[in-house]
Amino acid sequence: MIKRYFEQRNLILEVNLGTDKNGKSVSRKYNFRNIRPNATDTSIHAVAVAISKLIPFPTDAISIVEQQGLLDDSMEA
Template sequence: MADILNSRLTLELNEGNDENGNVMLKYKHFNNVKTTALDEDLHDVAVALGALQAFPVVSMKRVNEYDLSTLAAQES
């Protein structure tokens, strides 16, 4: 398995509609999430942070970054 380098939480917010009726989205990124944090715990944090936002939350995402170069060494 590849080594995880870092993790971040992204909230997607609905800022309303533009003059053409298209949905305008805004993204808030929270970096330096502990890579060992459980998804359920991160979800609870995302819900709490979402309640503090001026606009409604459309989605909550965890983004993990992995070092794939370590896979070649493990296969040898």
């Protein structure tokens, strides 16, 4: 039987730095790794908003990226 298991969760904040000399939008992503697996979406969002207030540029997006793996029980010794 194939089972899914949790590996890692990251919080990503994308901020708008403005525009370059050609008028193209410039952004930056801040990646916060190893978010606790039991953290709720509400608490993660609250932390993201608090961090956003410390960054001197507007936040365009708040994202969560989860990495999971697959394990085949029949391959275990």
